[in-house]
Amino acid sequence: LDASETVFIPAKFRNLSLDGDRVALETWAGVRGTEGRVVEVLARGRARLTGILRKAGRAVYLEPDDPRIAADYGRVPIEDAPIGKDGDAVVIEITRYPDAQRRELAGKLLKVLGDPEDPRTEIEKILACAVIPIEFPDDAQAQAKGTPQEVGPADLADRIDLRERRFCSIDPETARDFDDALCIEDGPHGGPRVWVAVADVSHYVRWGDALDKESTIRGVSVYLPDRVIPMLPIQLSANICSLNPLVDRCAMVVRLDYTDDGELHDVGYAAAVIKSKGRLDYPGVAAALGGDFRGRREIYRPWEVELQRLFKLSRVLRTKRRARGALELELSEPKVVLDADDPRLVRDVVKAKGDPAVKQAYELVEEFMIAANEAVGSFFRKRGATTVWRVHAPPKEDRVRQLAELLEAYGILVDVAEATTPLGMKKVLDQIAEKPGAQALSLLVLRTLKQAVWDTVPVGHFGLASGDYLHFTSPIRRYPDLLVHRLLKYHLHRDGQPSGGGYSKQPPDTEALAQLARDSSTNERRAMEAEREAVAMYRAYMMRDQVGQRFEGVISAVTNFGAFVEIETPYVEGLIKIDTLGDEPWDFDAVHMRLSGRKSGKMIELGDKVMVEVNNVSVIRRRIDFTLIAISHQGKKPVTHHPKRVAPEPAARAGVSKQRKAGREVEKATRGQVERGAAPRKIGAGGKMQLGVSHRGMSDRAGGGAKRGGKPQKKRR
Numbered sequence: 001l002d003a004s005e006t007v008f009i010p011a012k013f014r015n016l017s018l019d020g021d022r023v024a025l026e027t028w029a030g031v032r033g034t035e036g037r038v039v040e041v042l043a044r045g046r047a048r049l050t051g052i053l054r055k056a057g058r059a060v061y062l063e064p065d066d067p068r069i070a071a072d073y074g075r076v077p078i079e080d081a082p083i084g085k086d087g088d089a090v091v092i093e094i095t096r097y098p099d100a101q102r103r104e105l106a107g108k109l110l111k112v113l114g115d116p117e118d119p120r121t122e123i124e125k126i127l128a129c130a131v132i133p134i135e136f137p138d139d140a141q142a143q144a145k146g147t148p149q150e151v152g153p154a155d156l157a158d159r160i161d162l163r164e165r166r167f168c169s170i171d172p173e174t175a176r177d178f179d180d181a182l183c184i185e186d187g188p189h190g191g192p193r194v195w196v197a198v199a200d201v202s203h204y205v206r207w208g209d210a211l212d213k214e215s216t217i218r219g220v221s222v223y224l225p226d227r228v229i230p231m232l233p234i235q236l237s238a239n240i241c242s243l244n245p246l247v248d249r250c251a252m253v254v255r256l257d258y259t260d261d262g263e264l265h266d267v268g269y270a271a272a273v274i275k276s277k278g279r280l281d282y283p284g285v286a287a288a289l290g291g292d293f294r295g296r297r298e299i300y301r302p303w304e305v306e307l308q309r310l311f312k313l314s315r316v317l318r319t320k321r322r323a324r325g326a327l328e329l330e331l332s333e334p335k336v337v338l339d340a341d342d343p344r345l346v347r348d349v350v351k352a353k354g355d356p357a358v359k360q361a362y363e364l365v366e367e368f369m370i371a372a373n374e375a376v377g378s379f380f381r382k383r384g385a386t387t388v389w390r391v392h393a394p395p396k397e398d399r400v401r402q403l404a405e406l407l408e409a410y411g412i413l414v415d416v417a418e419a420t421t422p423l424g425m426k427k428v429l430d431q432i433a434e435k436p437g438a439q440a441l442s443l444l445v446l447r448t449l450k451q452a453v454w455d456t457v458p459v460g461h462f463g464l465a466s467g468d469y470l471h472f473t474s475p476i477r478r479y480p481d482l483l484v485h486r487l488l489k490y491h492l493h494r495d496g497q498p499s500g501g502g503y504s505k506q507p508p509d510t511e512a513l514a515q516l517a518r519d520s521s522t523n524e525r526r527a528m529e530a531e532r533e534a535v536a537m538y539r540a541y542m543m544r545d546q547v548g549q550r551f552e553g554v555i556s557a558v559t560n561f562g563a564f565v566e567i568e569t570p571y572v573e574g575l576i577k578i579d580t581l582g583d584e585p586w587d588f589d590a591v592h593m594r595l596s597g598r599k600s601g602k603m604i605e606l607g608d609k610v611m612v613e614v615n616n617v618s619v620i621r622r623r624i625d626f627t628l629i630a631i632s633h634q635g636k637k638p639v640t641h642h643p644k645r646v647a648p649e650p651a652a653r654a655g656v657s658k659q660r661k662a663g664r665e666v667e668k669a670t671r672g673q674v675e676r677g678a679a680p681r682k683i684g685a686g687g688k689m690q691l692g693v694s695h696r697g698m699s700d701r702a703g704g705g706a707k708r709g710g711k712p713q714k715k716r717r
Contacts, residue, residue: 006034007034007035007036008034008036009035010035010037013036015037015041016038016041016098016099017041018044018045018046018069019068020045021043021045022041023039023040023041024042025038026039044094044097046129047093048091048094049076049091049092049094049105050066050089050090050092050125050128051065051089051090052087052088052089052116053084053085053087053088053090053109054075054086054087055085061076062075062077062092063075065620065621067621069105076092077106077107078092078109079106079108080108080109084109084112089115089125090109090110090112091124091128092107092108092109093108095107095108110128111124118344119226120226120344122537123224123537126530130530132218132530133214133217139210140210140211140213140214140233141233142210143210143211144236145235147204147235147240148240149235150240150248151247151273155203155250155273158501159270159271159272159273159500160270160271160272162183162197162253163248163274165185165195165274166185166277166278166306167197167276167277168183168276168277169181169243169245169278169279169280170280170364171279171282173283176237176238177237178243179199179243179474179476180196180198180199180243180365181243181251182194182195182196182365182368183195183306184309184310187257187265190260191259191260192257193255193258194255194313194368195253195255196253196256197243197251197253198253198472198481199243199251199476200249200250200251200252200271201241201476201485202482202500203500203502204241205232211232211236216519216520219231219478219523219524219527220477220478220479220520220524222527222530223531226338226343241476243274244276245276245278245279246275247275250500251273251274252270252272252485252488253269253270253272253274255270256371261316262320264371267375269376269488270497271492271498282358282362283358283361284297285361285364286360286361287300288301288303289311289361290357313367314363314367314368317367317371318367321367322426324422324423324465325424325425325465326426326463326464327426329445330442331442332354332439332571333351333353334349334351334535334571335352335571336535337349348570350570350571369473370466372472373390373469373470373471373473374466376470377466379488379491380488381458381468383491385487386456386510387456387483387513388454388455388480388483388484388516388517388520389454389469390454390470390471391454391455392459392460393459393460394421394450395419395425395449395450396450397420400416400448403419403444403445404416406590406591407428410435422462422465423465425462426465428445429442432445436607437555437606437608439556440554440557440606441606443556449463451525453517454471454521454524455517455518455521456510456513456517472488478524479520480520483516486503489502489503490507537619537622539624540619540621540624541619542570543570543572543624544617546617547615547616548613548614549613550611550612550629551611551613551614552611553565553566553567553568553611553612553626554607554608554609555608557606558593558605560590562577562580565610567612573624574612574624574625575623575624575625576625576627576628580625580627580628581597582597582600584597584598585597585598585599592605604631610628610629610630610631611628611630613626614626
C-alpha cells in the first residue's frame with residue numbers, strides 16, 4: 001500500500017498489531033469498502049508510550065494516553081521504575097510486545113515529564129515519541145564550542161570579497177538564524193543583478209566530523225510553537241554560520257543577472273565573504289513596500305529603493321513561474337500565538353501570513369530562493385554531475401482520475417491526461433479558485449499529489465514545474481542543502497573557481513549520497529509530523545474551556561465517519577461525528593464528498609456554512625469534537641439541525657478530557673499538508689496479500705510547523 005490506500009481492519013482481525021506497525025494483510029471487498037485482516041506483523045512502528053505513572057503497592061504501571069492501547073491492554077507494567085511519583089506524566093520504552101503466548105505490553109521508564117496539566121509536557125511527549133534528539137552529544141558540543149566565532153584572515157582564502165555590497169536578510173521578527181541574504185544592483189548588461197548569499201555551513205561542518213554525524217541523525221531543524229530543536233548547535237546556527245548584520249560572514253553566493261523583462265541572462269557561483277548591512281523582517285518589509293515608515297519603520301527608509309526593485313522583479317519571476325505551470329495552493333496554515341512571558345498560556349491560534357502585504361513580503365524572498373535553487377540545480381544538470389535533488393514526482397493517473405470524479409460534482413471539468421502535467425493541474429486549480437469553498441477543494445488536489453522527497457535521481461519538481469530544482473538556500477536547518485554546498489564546492493575547486501577550500505577530495509559515491517537523501521527525507525517527515533501534532537495539541541488546548549460554546553464555521557472535509565469543520569476565530573478544526581447527527585442512518589458519497597440522511601434527505605457537503613457547538617475536547621488526543629446546530633448550503637437559507645445529544649467525555653487534568661472506553665474504535669482521517677497527498681483510494685480486493693501500515697484512531701488535521709517560536713517557516717518545497 002502507499003500512503004493514499006486505506007484498508008479497514010475489524011478489531012477481531014488485528015492479530016496483535018499496534019497502530020503504526022508495518023503489516024502483511026489479506027484483503028477483500030466489505031461493507032466499509034476494502035477490508036482486511038493482519039496476516040503478519042512485519043515491523044513494529046511504535047517504540048515508546050506516554051501516559052500517567054500509577055503505583056499500586058510495589059507495582060508500577062503506565063496508564064496510557066492512547067485510548068486504543070488502554071482499551072486493548074489496560075495498564076502497562078513498568079519494569080524497574082525507582083523514580084517518579086504517582087500522577088506524573090512519563091515516557092516508557094516498550095520492552096515486550098504482545099505475542100501468541102502473552103497478550104500484553106511492558107516497558108521501562110525513560111523519562112519523567114512532570115505536570116500533566118502543562119502543555120509543555122505534551123510537547124515533551126511529542127518529542128520523546130518521535131525520538132527527536134534534543135541534546136547534542138559531547139563530541140558535537142566540543143566541536144561547536146571550539147569553532148571560532150569570528151571570521152579570521154585564514155577564512156578569507158579562496159573567496160570573493162563582497163563585504164561592500166548592500167546585503168540584507170529578511171526573516172520573521174523572532175528569527176535567530178539567518179540562512180540567506182539578498183543584494184540587488186545594476187548588472188553589466190543593463191538589467192538588475194541579484195546576489196543570493198547563503199550561510200557557508202560547509203566551511204565549519206566537514207564530511208564525517210562530529211557535527212556532520214549528528215546532523216545526519218537530525219536531518220532538519222524542528223520548529224515548534226514554543227521552541228526550536230536546531231540541526232546545529234547555537235554557536236553555529238545563531239552565530240558564526242548565521243548571516244548576522246554588520247559582521248563578516250563566510251557565504252556561498254549565486255549571482256543572477258536578469259534582463260529588464262526577467263529573463264536570466266547569466267549566472268555565477270562562488271565562495272565569498274559578506275557583511276550584511278541590514279536585518280529586516282517581513283512585517284517591516286511589507287510596511288516599507290506600502291510606503292509606511294512610521295515609528296520603528298523609519299530604519300527601513302534607506303532600503304526603500306532596493307526593496308521596491310526586488311519586489312518588482314519578484315513579481316515578474318512569479319508570473320513566469322505560474323506561466324510554466326507552477327502550482328499555488330492557497331491553503332491557510334495555523335500559527336499558535338503564545339504569551340511572550342509564559343509559554344504555557346496560549347493567546348490565540350490565527351492564520352499564518354493572513355496579512356496580504358506580509359504574504360507578499362514572504363513571496364519576495366521565496367522567488368529569489370527558488371531562483372537560486374534552480375540555478376544551482378542547472379549547474380549540476382549541465383555537467384551531468386551527481387547531487388541531491390528535491391524531487392516531487394507527478395501524480396499517478398488513477399489518482400487524478402479519482403480527483404476528476406470528485407471535482408465534476410462541483411462543475412469542474414478535468415482532463416485527466418493533461419492534469420498529470422503541471423500546466424494541466426494549474427488549470428484545475430484556476431477553476432477551483434473561482435468556486436465557493438475553494439480551500440476545501442484545494443485540499444482534494446493536495447491529497448492527489450505525491451510527497452516531495454530528496455533523491456539523487458533528477459525526476460523534477462511537479463509542484464514548481466521545474467526540472468532543475470534542489471535545496472541550496474537553508475544549510476543551517478536542512479542537511480541536504482549542506483550536501484549540495486559541499487558538492488558545489490568540489491566542482492568549483494575543479495574548475496579553478498573560488499570555492500572556500502576544504503573540498504578538493506572526491507565526494508561520497510552516488511549510493512552513499514542517495515542513502516543520506518533517504519535518511520534526510522525520513523527525518524523531515526518525522527519533524528513535520530511532530531510540528532503538526534504540536535500545533536494540533538495547542539489548538540485543542542486553546543479550546544479546552546470552550547465546551548458548550550457555539551461557533552460559525554465551514555465544512556472543510558467529509559468522510560465516512562463525519563465531517564470536519566474549520567473555525568475562523570480561533571483558527572481551529574474539529575469533527576462532527578456521524579453518530580451525533582441523529583438517529584437516522586447517514587450515507588457517505590465518496591464521489592461527491594457528502595453525507596446524506598437516508599430518511600430526511602439532509603446533506604452535508606464541502607464548503608457548507610455551519611453553526612456548531614463544542615461537544616468535547618481532548619488535548620491528549622489532539623481532538624476537538626463538534627455538534628452540528630445549523631447548516632447553510634450555498635445559496636440556501638440556514639436549516640436548524642436537531643442533533644443527537646452525546647454526553648461529553650469526563651473531564652480530567654484541569655479541563656483536559658480523556659476517554660478510555662473499552663473496545664472503542666475510531667477510524668483515522670489522513671489529512672495531508674503541502675507536498676503530501678493522502679486521499680483514500682480503492683485497492684485490490686479478493687484475498688490479495690498487501691503490505692501496509694496499521695492505523696487506528698482519529699487525529700485532527702494540523703497545519704504545517706511554525707518557525708522560530710510560532711512564526712511561519714519557509715515552505716518545504
